[in-house]
Each structure stands twice: as C-alpha cells, then as structure tokens.
Amino acid sequence: MGGLHARNIAASPRFRLAGVADHNQELAGELAGELGAAVTSYDDILADPSIEAVVVASSTSSHLENVLLAVTSGKAVFCEKPLSLDADALTGALSDIECTSRPVFIAFNRRFDPHLRDLKRQFVEGSIGALETVHIINHDPAAPRLEFIPRSGGLFKDFTIHDFDTASWLIGEEFVELFATGSCLVDPEIEALGDIDTAKLILRSAGNILCVISNSRRTGYGYDQRVELFGSKGALRVDNLATTAVSRLGEEGTNDAPFPYSFAERYAEGYRAELNHFADVLDGRTAPATGPRDSLRALRLADAAEESLKSGSPVKLEGVFGDA
C-alpha cells in the first residue's frame, strides 16, 4: 500500500516525496531509491519542520499510534483505512486527535472511485427518485495468504469495513438494525484460524432503507465490485470493468475480457483522486472528506456484525451510534 501511494505522490505535481520510512530498511531503501526520496526514520520525519504531512500506510495495528504521533508533531495526515481495529481505543484517541486541529484524512478508496462518485452524483440529482434499497457486492478474487488472516482483524473489520463506509456514504443515514451471517466455504483453513470467508449482511437505516452487503474471499473470476441503488423511479448501478473492451465471438458463445484481479488496478484512479483530495486539504480548500469519526462508524458496524454472527441474531443499533 505504501509503495502504491509513494509512486502516486512522486508522480503528482502537487507533492514532493521527502522521505520513506519503514522498519524494514531494505524495503524503504528500494522504494526511496526508485522515487528519488531519502530513506529516513519516522522520528526524523516528525522532527523535520519542512515536512508538512505524512501518509500512514504501515500495518493496521500501528495506524492509530502513528497518526497520533503525527498530529501531535503538527503534521497533517493521510491514513489508510481503517484507523484502528479497536473501537474503544479509537474512541479514547478521538479527542487527542481532534484537539490538535490538524487534518486527518482516512482513505476509504471507494469514495474516490469515479464510477461510484458518478453513481452518487446521479442519485443526489434525483435521477431515480427517493432511495429505497442498496446492494453492495464486494468479492475478492482470491483468499489472502493464511498468515494474514490472524492479524487482519477478521473479515468484517478488514474487508466489509469498506462496504460499511460505502453504505454510510451512499445512504447518508445512521443504521438502526444489522444482521450478519457468514460461512467458511472457500478454505477450511480460514475457519481453523477463527475467521469466515463468505458473508451476507442486511442493514436497516433510520429511514427504513435496506442495504444488502455480499462478501466472498474468492470469486474465481476477478475482483467483483458492484453497487446497485434502487429508487422510486428506477435503479442506478455500477458494474464491473473489464480489463479491456475486447470480446471474442465464436461457435460456443462470446467471451469478454476478464475483470481485474487486483484492487490496485480496479481502484487506480481512486487512489490518485485520494491524493488529489489530500492536496486540496493541505491547500486549505476543503476539509477531509472522511476522518476518524467515519472510521469509527464503520468499525462499530463491523463490531455489530461480529456480534450478530456470533449470536445468530440481528443487532439493534439504536443508541450505539447516537453520537456519530
């Protein structure tokens, strides 16, 4: 993730990549060398008054600590999602982050995807009337390495977290009820590690808008990223994007080009747009589109999903999100 952001920073006319820090010096050296930046340490970055902002793309468990260090050192922050896997820790840190008044942008890449943004624009402009229900399909091409599973935080916090944020963003209402069910259908090793690889969720918003989320760790056909909004006058949908527009027609039927397999490819434009947004934030043109409270909202939905999965019952959310 750090490499992706660093390359986008180096390619952007609005930034200068001053340094790269990583516990793994070799990795830092390779990336810095490729992009003409210095290898440095996080302490040195924080102490350098010429550095205006940091991009936190370290492992998830270190996000919150690194963000707190950055804002208390006066830096603006761009932090990969999620800010934390622990809702209590995040709640406790909110005031420490916010009292610094430094901008903290939590990067949920879907919000910057041009296709989803156009979907939202059309819906806001009223092209399908009043929003009634939402379907979000988020299926990964292939399961992650097994060693990642124990430190991922589980499917809901690691993966569905995107969909919780997308649902909040598109619907614009708090959720009052959530039901999550999951199974291990892809790889029994994932179950042995205490996680699931397949899930379906139904969320109900305060205004009775129902949202379905579908997750799988393995499709067999690429990265399946689809959203449908059903409204009173019609539907809007974002479909998958094929890697090329070439189709082959033959005796056995038509074969279109496959879908992208990597998130970096599918959301390439979104990652560049995130950085552009962060440059606008640094220029004082806008506040961050998403911050620590958005990360907390998504995290609380993930916690509720885990509770629902364990209990086998829907979870009422009234009161839990009263502050959000």
Place this chain on the structure above:
Amino acid sequence: MHDIAVIGAGRIGKIHAANANAHPRIRLKYVVDPVADAAQSLASATGASVATLDEVLADSSVAGVVIASSTDTHLDYGLRAIGAGKSVFCEKPIDLDLQKARAAAPALGGDAPLFLGFNRRFDPNFRRLYDRINSGEMGRLETLHIISHDPAPPSIDYVRGSGGMFKDMTIHDFDMARWLLGEEPVDVYAAGATMVDPAIAEAGDIDTAKIILRTASGRICVISNSRRSGYGYDQRIEAFCAKGLLRAGNMVSSTVETWTATGASSDPLQNFFLDRYAQAYREEMTHFAEILGGANPLVGFQDGVAALAIAEAALESHLTAAVLNVAH
C-alpha cells in the same frame, strides 16, 4: 390426446387454456368458472364447453384438470380432483395456511399426480442456470442472489387478499432457492419495509424486503423483493460457485439500442410477468402433457408446502426482527 378442463377463467386461466389448446397432445374439453360470462367467453375462444366442477370430475374422459381459480380454492379443488382420479396441474400457492396445507399431505403428497405451477422452474433461462449449476462445471454452489422486483404494485384489493408479500410474491423465490440450492433452508432472516405505497402498510402488508436464507451446510441465499421497480420486471439470479459466477439476466422488450452524445440507451425490460414467463407457461403445459402420459411431476405438493413453510417463517422473522428456524 388427453382431455382436460381448466378451472378458473381469469387472467392465468386464460393463459393455461390457450396453451392447452395449442398443445398437440392436449385437448381442452371444459372451462369452469362461477362467473358464467367469463366461462362462456373463454370456452368460445378455445372451442371448449362450459361445465361445472362436478360435471368435469364425473366425466371419465377427462384425464386432467388445471386449477387456476382463486388461491383459497386450490387445496379443496386439488383434493377433489385427485380423489376423482384426475391428474392435476395446480397454480401456486398450494394454500395460504401451512397447517391446512399439511393436513392434505396424506391425499396430495407421495405419488399423487399433482403438479404445482411454480412457473420459474420452467423458464428456459433459469432451467439452463439450474442445469449448469448441477453439471458441476463451476464447482460447488456457495451462495445465491435472487432479485425479483415487480414493475408496479398490484391493487390494494389484491394486496388484501394476497396472503401478504412473502406468501404471494416471495413464494416464487423461496421455491427457486430450494430448487437451485438443492438443499433445504434451515434459517431465515427477513427485513421488510413499506417504501412504495403507504396504503400497502395500511392494508397490513409490506412492499419491500431483503431476506437471507441459510442451509445446514452453510450456504447462503439472498432474496431481494420490491413491489415496484420503476423500470420493468427485474428478474435476475446469480449463483456464486467455487470456480466462478453463473447468472441469468433480465429480458428486454427489444434488443435495439440508441447511441447518442448523452450515452447509450436500451429498450426497457419486459414489463409484465405474462410476457416474461410466456415460454415458461408453455413449458408447464408440455410438462403436464408428460404427466398425463404417466411421468412424475417435477414439482409437486411437498414443494408447495416447503415454500409455504419458509414464507411463514419469513413473515414471523420480519414481525419479530429475529432469525427463525424453518420447521420443515
């Protein structure tokens, strides 16, 4: 040639009568309807005679009856026709009352030649989807998405007598879920809402629902329902399998597209279930001809009861906001 009678000369009775009339192995002998004008009009259009149900059942030349009368008569007419030795093609649902339906099991379950008309099983697209799931080419079926959104809501009078959205509309999707999963759903969670028309809420029903079914082996099915899409009859199924996805899409009213500076436009989706499932209704009549020739029904009484049991559990789940066990 098999002589049959159609009971009920309403909208669906007319479809079955026309298909029976057009079928090379079936002769439509009688039309039965308490509304004399409706019966006479359909009989005249199809070259059949008007008769009473008693006359039909007493006529030994009649091999089969199509029950296309109102839902509350399905079970009674089905019992009488089976009792009279006729083969039966009965419209869905078998009944709106699970206890009452189950009580008919000794007569209608087992080997009774009762074919329940879940039309979607006979749609060529969904049949192809079923065949490809079961061919094993895509590996094991893991999860299923069924989208079934009507173009526009029915009249409030219809809603009042429908038995509620789950028994009237979702019943089709419950049957598709059972058929495609090849496994009984054991748990159901249903979230309903009234988003389309407050009059539907006043009538005690809902018009929007999302439902999750789970099977014993952990496979999951999502069903999405709306009484009004705003864009035609939305009938899609996606089957997520170990090796990839199989999906059946919507049927459009024509394949003509318009490409202009403002984008590409296609013609609307087919807007009416009688158009969307026209072929399925014909295939149903062909299957009934097979049954009249001695074949076993592909879908029967027990399937109707199983779908009704899921519908009852879904309603209870919606009302109590709890996950319900399906008592099969």
